[in-house]
Amino acid sequence: MHSGRKQEDGERYQAILETAARLICERGYEGTSMQEIAAACQMTKAGLYHHVQNKEQLLSDIMSYGMSAFEQEVLEKVRSLADPVERLRECMRLNIHLVTGVTGGCSKEVIIILHEHNTLTGEARASIDQRKKRYVRFLEDSFDEAMRTGRIRAVQPTVAAFSFLGMILWIYKWFQPGGRLTATQVADDMVDLLFTGLVTPPGVVPGAPSPLSRERPPVSGGAS
Amino acid sequence: MHSGRKQEDGERYQAILETAARLICERGYEGTSMQEIAAACQMTKAGLYHHVQNKEQLLSDIMSYGMSAFEQEVLEKVRSLADPVERLRECMRLNIHLVTGVTGGCSKEVIIILHEHNTLTGEARASIDQRKKRYVRFLEDSFDEAMRTGRIRAVQPTVAAFSFLGMILWIYKWFQPGGRLTATQVADDMVDLLFTGLVTPPGVVPGAPSPLSRERPPVSGGAS
Numbered sequence: 030m031h032s033g034r035k036q037e038d039g040e041r042y043q044a045i046l047e048t049a050a051r052l053i054c055e056r057g058y059e060g061t062s063m064q065e066i067a068a069a070c071q072m073t074k075a076g077l078y079h080h081v082q083n084k085e086q087l088l089s090d091i092m093s094y095g096m097s098a099f100e101q102e103v104l105e106k107v108r109s110l111a112d113p114v115e116r117l118r119e120c121m122r123l124n125i126h127l128v129t130g131v132t133g134g135c136s137k138e139v140i141i142i143l144h145e146h147n148t149l150t151g152e153a154r155a156s157i158d159q160r161k162k163r164y165v166r167f168l169e170d171s172f173d174e175a176m177r178t179g180r181i182r183a184v185q186p187t188v189a190a191f192s193f194l195g196m197i198l199w200i201y202k203w204f205q206p207g208g209r210l211t212a213t214q215v216a217d218d219m220v221d222l223l224f225t226g227l228v229t230p231p232g233v234v235p236g237a238p239s240p241l242s243r244e245r246p247p248v249s250g251g252a253s
Numbered sequence: 254m255h256s257g258r259k260q261e262d263g264e265r266y267q268a269i270l271e272t273a274a275r276l277i278c279e280r281g282y283e284g285t286s287m288q289e290i291a292a293a294c295q296m297t298k299a300g301l302y303h304h305v306q307n308k309e310q311l312l313s314d315i316m317s318y319g320m321s322a323f324e325q326e327v328l329e330k331v332r333s334l335a336d337p338v339e340r341l342r343e344c345m346r347l348n349i350h351l352v353t354g355v356t357g358g359c360s361k362e363v364i365i366i367l368h369e370h371n372t373l374t375g376e377a378r379a380s381i382d383q384r385k386k387r388y389v390r391f392l393e394d395s396f397d398e399a400m401r402t403g404r405i406r407a408v409q410p411t412v413a414a415f416s417f418l419g420m421i422l423w424i425y426k427w428f429q430p431g432g433r434l435t436a437t438q439v440a441d442d443m444v445d446l447l448f449t450g451l452v453t454p455p456g457v458v459p460g461a462p463s464p465l466s467r468e469r470p471p472v473s474g475g476a477s
Binding site: 227 | 281283284368399409423424426433439442447448450452
């Protein structure tokens, strides 16, 4: 009975987090009140406070859930890849799948981590920041290793890491699911763009698709 | 006398915008009250409302000022460059200078445009969105032109445009003025990274700096 009750509480809390994440993702943290979260959960405000300490705790738990999803779906899947370039390419691909919602259903938690990066304070913020920094360090180390082993040319690893991240983490601002570009196409093209670059390789007929990239029909203008 | 009064009002309004931009940049739009803006301007709330219609008008004017600065300092300076690759490279460099605060003093207005992209509503939002879309279209067209003229290999212009933007517009989240990397270094390295890519050109000794990039000592790890 007791553990059944505990499980029920856990499931209820998970449902609250899910609803709160949807609201905060749409309206921002400051723009969402506990009253609105309670209403969306079909609870009273007092009922909500039975499950949740305060709004910051809710935000912290949403971010923590999002970071865990990222670590499980992206980082842990690529860490063991021996070749640093293969590791980075696969990492970018999986991370794009995560932010576009191809993997799991936690793109809103990831968006909240990105958008509310200055909102948390104290220990909760330090903990999320540490997990983010671990990712940045992983990227810098992988770029560094790729350079040392001659797999890529010499670049500044921090600039490379944050370029890699900027390309991926900006996607939530412009990508429209069901739009003209699919999430898989964005992932494949972006990996190709960063790792192969834009220069026409010597000996390639100008305008023809590069042998380094897969052929893809050009799509004309129009911002998403 | 009358035009002197008008000018005085204009200068006062400019000072209010400046102060409001600083607060909104630090605390977010929802996290900043008109009361706090008035206090920071050393005015009463009633006094502030003498100059400002409402908070949304203030946000709209801040964004409009930021977009004008961007158009003047970046877009208008590169539009006339005949070579599309040269145009795009210079555009990226100048835009990075703008977000890092090298150019003008309007990095906070630009950050607000980026961070509060969902906050404005109605006509004010439509106007800013239209100016942003004009920039995306300019980038797509330039990438398209670079492809057609054989200056770069075939890539998806929308993915290229938003990769370009993501790299630049993420910078405000990690770059620290006075830190280990200078704004100029970030600008030069990022342009080089996107346009030259990461692959070691054939015939280059692995690990040695590519002849396509300027020589730069590798800097080891450490997230900013």
